[in-house]
Amino acid sequence: MGSAVNDFAGEFDKQRFQTVDDACKLVLKHFYMAKVDLKAAYRSVRISKKLPFRSKLAPGIFHKLSQAVRRMMSRRGFTIVAYLDDFFICERTKKRCAQALAVLIALLRKLGFCISWSKVTDPCQKIVFLGVEIDSTTLETRLPISKLTDLKSELAEFLLRKHASKKQLQSLAGKLNWASAVVRGGRVFLRRIINGIMRLKQDWHKLRMPGEILQDIKWWHDFMSTFNGKSFFLAKVPITSVVTDACKSGAGGFYHSDWFYVNWVEDYPFATQLHINELEVFSVALAVKRWAQNWRGKRIIVYCDKAATVSCMIQ
Known part of the structure; x- marks a missing residue:
């Protein structure tokens, strides 16, 4: 008594589920998007009696099936995003997007899946995927106002x-x-x-x-x-010319033809008590403060020689 079902699941391979970010990477100005949802997807596949309800293994198993569909579409010349039973399509023209939608629906039906026709979205330039609105005319993502209000409360x-x-x-x-x-x-x-x-x-x-x-x-x-x-949306091509470094006496950074240097004792006395890993992170923060206006809407790659700092920034 008191043991949860997932306590007996054992180790399993971690899988990366596709996200809204993956969908946005496909979207360029004025591209057309479409969406397909499956109806009662769990009823379309045979389920082993050894797989109980609420098992943490279940999503990963179905994820493999939806990713197989994504690879099949890739072999047919279309790039899609698949998140469990949600499929996202993005193409340059309305005609090409409609073609991809027809191919995907035909493939899913051939594989034995049921389509949730009420949730199928025909080619358009504004669509809701995984609860987030994606707009290719303004290159924006938006949260629905009603859900945003509920979250604030x-x-x-x-x-x-x-x-x-x-x-x-x-x-x-x-x-x-x-x-x-x-x-x-x-x-x-x-x-x-x-x-x-x-x-x-x-x-x-x-x-x-x-x-x-x-x-x-x-x-x-x-x-x-x-x-x-x-x-x-953030720019597709990142800025890669940013370098920062720090030591116990000070820190500096370089971006294009501009640079900065700070002396901890004179400029930030409290920093003299920080660990070198913290100083490295601080130097990156100083770079962001100095060049933030130039980086608006950009992806930034910062070069740093401390593995601990890189790990901290990633997490």
């Missing part, structure tokens, strides 16, 4: 909590992860919430809200209070 409620159950935290984390598809850098303020969830074994187990989790929730709350729910 939930964040305000969480700030008043002293305890939260695992299920409540999972619900919040899921919504914040969804919002992170549009909120650039939002996942940085999600990690500690996930770590808190991992401490709890059962859905009804409660966590006394530690300060670091409340700080992250407050960041989300403050950001959402002024966020309009819109985000422009």
